[in-house]
Every structure is written in structure tokens, then in C-alpha cells.
Amino acid sequence: MKTNIYTSATLTALLVIFFQTNVFASGKIKEVYANQNFQIEERNEIIHVAIDKNPWESFTFALDNFEIINNPIVNLQISTNKAITLRADLTDGNFMSSEIQIVSHQVAASQSFTQLSFDFSGIISSIDLSDVVYLVFYVNPGSEFTGEIAIQNFNLTAEAEQQSMLSQISGFKMYPSPATSFTNIEIPEGGFNRLQVMDMSGKIVSNYDISGYDGMSYRLELGHLNPSYYTVQISNGDVRLSEKLIIN
DSSP states (O other): OOOOOOOHHHHHHSEEEOOOSGGGTTSSEEEEEEOTTEEEEEETTEEEEEEEEOTTOOEEEEEOHHHHHHOOEEEEEEEESSOEEEEEEEESSSOBGGGTOOEEEEEOOEEEEEEEEEEOTTTGGGSOOSSOEEEEEEESTTSOEEEEEEEEEEEEESSOOOGGGGTTSOOOOEESSSBSSEEEEEOOSSOOOEEEEEOTTSOEEEEEEOTTOTTSEEEEEOTTSOSEEEEEEEEOSSOEEEEEEEEO
8 A cells, every 4th residue: 555655756757737816825835736536626716626536645735834833723715526535744755644643534426615624733742843844635545536626715723623614605596576475496416405594683594404405406485484584594513504485
């Protein structure tokens, strides 16, 4: 099995793609490294990665070493067109965090973004932080993979981002709106299983199980609600999407 420990020579040999856009405006990510099996581009502040890789190939972010000293938790939001395991390793070019702890997440296929946090606080003292630090991402480590992922809102913090920060990542189609007796909601793919309607004070006035409606239309009956402004929210435990609804 491949050891996956990066040396300076290995990093130099990789194809370097350097973004100077708002995504990296904070300076936390210095450069992005990948070979020809990873097509990486930034569009509208989202990093898109098209992948057709061999088992242990990866792509790498060069991070600001001073930032990660005080903020050893990597947070990001990801969407993927296939269910994946996403593993992240932190390395100084010699020592790799996976020698102490493997940090990975299972991510369901969805067009919506899911919040992930990779906690390196337990191993940060083992990394040489005198120079640039590298964050190595493995999509389905040890296996071939062909697919696409997208990453947004990459940041470093002292504590993990909470799932409550996921609201308003993106929306969903709802019609008619304004509505009177009913509205149709197009449920996106992503395992959404709960639909809630909240009034202007944030109180939940309707609560529905929408399991099994992925990619389908759900008819929401409104006859029991008074004319007013409401928020319709769907969730899957990790991601919450919300839209405003007017009932006439």
C-alpha cells in the first residue's frame, strides 16, 4: 500500500494550479497541487474538481502555516455527484497526520452543499509549522474514482463549524408563490426527510416527513394557515435549505 507521505520533491513534480480569486482572498490557501487526473477551476467562489484518478492519487492545498497554528480545524462545504469518502491529511512534507489519526467523512451524493470539519488539533504539535503546511485530500482513498466534487466556504477555525450555519446554502423551487391553498415544492436529491413551515417569529406551524421524495414534487397543503409570510425549510440532518413563502 502506498505510504502517501509527501516530500518537497514530490510536491514540486506535481502540476501546480494557482488561484488568485476571492476564494483564496484570505491567504489561507497559497496554492493548489494536482496531477493531470484532477481538473481544478474556480467559478463563482466555488472550487470545482473533475476527477478521473488512480487509487491513491490526491489533490493538495498549501496552507498558511501561521493561520493553522491557532486554527487547526479545517471547515468546508462540499457537494458531489457520487457518494464518496473524503479523507484529509495534514503534512509538513515529511510527517503526515494519518500516522497518528485518519480524519475522513462519508458524503452523500447531492447537488446541495454539506458542511464538513476536519479536526487536526490532536496532531498539530507533531507538524513542523515553520514553513508552508500541506492539506492532502483523498477522494475514495485506495480506490479508483471518476466523478465531480465542488468545495466552497473553506476556512480554518479553533472550533468546528456547526451545522446550524448551513441554512441558506442554496434554495429549491416552490410554486405557486404567492400561494393560497397549496404550493408545490421540488425536493432536490440529497436524502431530505423533513419539511417544516415557520411563521415570522420562527415558530414551527407545520412539520412533515418527506422521506422518499428525492427528485420529486411534494404538494404542501396550506389551507390551515392564515395569510401571512412564512419560511419553508427542508433538511436531511446535515443540510437545511429555506425559501420564503407568501400566503394570500
